[in-house]
Amino acid sequence: MMSNWLLPESLADILPAEARRIEELRRNLLDLYRTYGFELVAPPLVEYIDSLLSGTGGDLNLRTCKLVDQLSGRTLGVRADMTPQVSRIDAHLLNREGVTRLCYCGSVLHARPAGLLSDRELLQIGAELFGHAGVEADIEIIHLALESVRRAGVKNARVDLNHPGVLRSIVNEDPALAAVADEVCDLLSTKDVPGLVELGKRLPEVRESSLKALRDLTSLYGGTEVISRALHVLPSLPAVQSAMADLQALIDALPEFDFSIDLADMGSGYGYHSGVVFSIYAEGWHDALVKGGRYDGIGKAFGRSRPATGFSLDLRKLSSGLPAAPLARAIRAPWGTDPALVQALQALRSAGEIVVQALPGQVHDVDEFTLDRELVLENGTWQTRAVK
Missing domain, CATH: 3.40.50 (Rossmann fold)
Known part of the structure; x- marks a missing residue:
């Protein structure tokens, strides 16, 4: 017989001292976002699944717990990410013409843990900037994300950059790659060069120049010098040059921070992100502390296609790697x-x-x-x- 006090796998209670520190982090960061002009919103924990997953791709669908609404009979989803909800608020409820800055904090639930050491319940906090397509918005968001972890006591944070537009431009130039774009992303993310070679053998209609560009992407990681290497070895496409210019502008605007670049690390955001993407790492955490990037057009599903960029992090994860909270x-x-x-x-x-x-x-x-x-x-x- 199962004990009544056992919790489901990958779910945990937060005890007093840790709960106090998490709450202090929440208050501190929301106060920080307010000083930048971000307004707090609080979307519901559960909403209709077709709204919750609009424009987000298949990965979020797999992470979302679903249930049937006893009032309407329609399928509901327990949010696994608050970003689509905040985009809905911007596009459909606020309906502003100019720039809108919104922040949020709330629990999200994943159907499965993202990794071996991950929890299924996260306390997600983040900030989203809508209405400006220029790199200036990305600079503000990355600076705010770095200030967030600094305020929390994280030292020597490092920012890893990528731009899905590079891969997208290569795929768009070769129609034979479009049908296998998801497979290409998986191969690039693991830097599987033999897999890319096998893909070329299986699909002889793929151009050799495209396969070379994909193989080159697997070696384009390291420091900021990757930008000049990429411009030298990748096809001279306008989208590639524009992506490199955006990355360089970000790095130049934030000279006090440590940047790295990995143009093959697609993660799960190839079909979702439209511009610069970033992750923040620091010693003491087994994976990225913060994830963010540009996702223009997500509001189209709610009636308005808007430029958008933002970031989010899990306060539970952030707190877990910090020194013990003082009494x-x-x-x-x-x-x-x-x-x-x-x-x-x-x-x-x-x-x-x-x-x-x-x-x-x-x-x-x-x-x-x-x-x-x-x-x-x-x-x-x-x-x-x-x-x-």
């Missing part, structure tokens, strides 16, 4: 209803102090406080003193 200082106070005691308690709490009253006959166990002071009655007045 909060607190005051121990006796139980009582004496008006003078009540007034002293109210004054301390109004001043921002944490005051824990000891209930009669009980020992108070705490995980996140250190009771380093106590409230005592001395000479007829309630005063705080250090615990000896």
Whole structure:
């Protein structure tokens, strides 16, 4: 018989000290986004599946838990990513003409964990900028993402860049590649050169120049010098040159940060992302802390095709790699209803102090406080003193 306290696989409780730190991170980052002019929105946890997955590709569909709405009989989805919902709000509800900056924070649920060490429930926080197609929006978003992890205490963060437009331009130049674009993405992401060679043998109609370009992509990773190498070895296509110019503009605009480039790392966003994509890595986390990029046109499914770029991260994952949260200082106070005691308690709490009253006959166990002071009655007045 299964114990009632067991949780489903890859789901976990968050205990007091960790929960406090996650909440402090949430408040800190949302306050940061507000200083940049981002407005907070809160979409629902569940909505109709056809709206939830509009314009997002097949990967999100596989990650989405589905259920039947008992009121309408239609299929609902528990959100696995809040970005499509925020895009719906921008395109359909706000319907603004100019630039719109929106931020959000809420739980998302994955049908399966993304990796061996991943959880299925994430506390996703992020920011999205709509209405500007220029690289300036990407610069602002990447700077804000880096400031987010810096505010959290992450040191020596590194940004990995890519631009799906490079691969898209190569595929568009060769009709024979279009039918196997997803397979090509998988082969590139694992840098499987023998697999690309086998693909050429299986599809003799694919041009040799296209196969060479794909093989070259697998070696185009490293530092910022990758941009000049790419311009030298890849086909001289306008889209390739434009993509390299965007990457260079980003790097030049943020000289204080450490960048790397991997033009073969397609991930799951080839059909979703339309421009610069990025991931932020740091020592202490087994995979990317932050993921983001440009996804122009996602709002088309909701009636308005808008330029869009943004990022998101999981606060639970972010917190898990940080040093142990320090205990909060607190005051121990006796139980009582004496008006003078009540007034002293109210004054301390109004001043921002944490005051824990000891209930009669009980020992108070705490995980996140250190009771380093106590409230005592001395000479007829309630005063705080250090615990000896």
